[in-house]
Amino acid sequence: MLTPNTCRSLSGRIGAMALGCVTLVSAVAALALPAVAHAQAWPNKPVKVVVNFPPGGAADQIARAITGPLQEVLGQSVVVENKGGAGGNIGGESVARSTPDGYTLLMSSGGMVSVNPFIYPKMSFDPSKDLVPVAAAARVKVFLVTKPGKLPGDIKGFIDYLKANPGKLTYGSPGNGSSPHLAGEMFQSEAKVTAVHVPYRGAAPALVDLLAGQIDFVFDPGIAMQHVQAGRLTMLAVGSMTRSPLFPNVPTLNEAGLKGFDADTVFGFYAPAGTPQDIVTRLNTEINRIIATPAFKERMLALGGDPAPMSPAQFHDKAMEDAKRFGAIIQAKKIVGD
Template sequence: MDPRSLPARRRFLAQAGAAAATTFAWSGLHAQGDTWPSRPIRIVCNFPAGSSPDALVRAVSQPLQQALGQPVVIDNRAGASGIIGAEVVAKSPADGYTLLMTAGSTITTNPHVFAKMPFDPAKDLAPVAALARLNLFLVTRGDLPVKNVREFLAYLKKNPGKLTYGSAGNATGLHLAGEMLKSQAGVFAVHVPYRGASLALQDLLGGAIDFYFDPGIALQHVKAGKLKMLAIAAPQRSPLYPDVPTLDEAGLKGFDAGTTHGLYAPEGVPAAIIERLNREVNAALAQPAVRAQISALAADPSPLTPAQFDALMREDSRRYGAVIKARHITAS
């Protein structure tokens, strides 16, 4: 062998070794997505059974289980505005076997209203897949002397402090929507917090409060003529109620009190696993039976990429954070 060929050969071997190492690393990353899952997957829902996050994750759990070939177990860990269940997932191993199903408020609202949290949603949770966008509907008691949203806003202005609105509690989405309305319309109404939207709805039906922003549970009473639906708190009209105008159309430009519920994983879960989960969830959202279950919640299926989901939640957090700061809203 010609000694002069040794340096060139060594360079070749070094380059070949580096290329092999890169290929091995890349294959190893994708192998995690290819071999995962090999055991059951637990989805922690940080709200109680029967809540909208719970109903949504159960709608996709069966098709997700079929696609992944492993059992999907729903574990409800409610409490502390979703913080208890979210902390469980944030501090779980980043192996793709423990996921979080949460309402958008855990990500967009909690960091602005709680001075201290046991984890940082922006750093400790990775967005996986959006399931649905839930909009709020402006609903009044049936005998309120208004026929449409413009009359309602005018009535509020003529009666400052005389009307009351309910919410599911301080700093909840229903509360924020009411404060957004007051701020943008230049009106004042008294906030009455309840321990849940259903309790606020009961008092609205009984005439104890005048209006509230409904998450979808009052729709049967609207259809029965017991309550009035005046507007949707979203940029676009709802396909379920195409004749109901938006608050934007009523002059409150850009009014959006919607929130997106979705799946998260502990930060550090391999990208290949997140990509597969996202793909399978989006496929489930395209199934007619799943879409029907989501529509029954007055929600819109929201198939997004993880990046799109992350960007949407960041914008929601920015918007709600501004309202919380301006209106001095706290969780207590």
């Protein structure tokens, strides 16, 4: 039976419980406020994009094609900083060690995750753990390009020349383990030819020396297109499974008899591990919108590449798929980083 004392006791307990609930709700709301404020505040200062290769290369050009439109939608400056060296590791590490607040990003070839751990066994950071994929940007093809006059102007004649002159030709690349270097190694293995590899600190310096006749050929990541169109260089083949719409008469190496030859790589953006998911999602959404625009598609066509919209998870899966493909040639050829 309820008595006045029992009722007063229950009333006190209920009051205490209610006060406790109010306190708990207030605490939860207080905890949620920083996250809400964070989502609303970002970005409130300039964003830096580190390109881990020198100016003029594919990564640099892709970054600059995206950062201009990106700063318009974010309402803050997006500044590109080139930090090349060690196959991209110097720039990659600088981002991996940055504060994960959305204000420092990395633009890199997919080789940062799919290649570098194979050729740099003692890396000072783990790109698969210390970086998170944000957004893919473009699938970059490579093109077998030579200087006209000295060598045969068709792929069959070029391969026959290499077979007749083993080790006498040189080819340049942006550096050991770069996708153009791996394309060169894959080409030698599948065509059963040999040439001397000359690593550079970026694709642009290699192109300069090809134009000057200091090296004999390159697997170009798209920056030589204007020179091919002007007749200063000759494109012999495409190192992908599909031809380039810019050069529809140039065969793929697969068509030339190197079955399954595919040296494509995907370039994209990464952030330091721990970057808030809402920022990653926002960046992925905005970058995917930018790369779907006609202006970006036209820019990539000029590089011989294609826009590659992906979610962060799809970008990660693509890197893991490429790691199997490139890892096999790296291990077979015992390729090591600079």
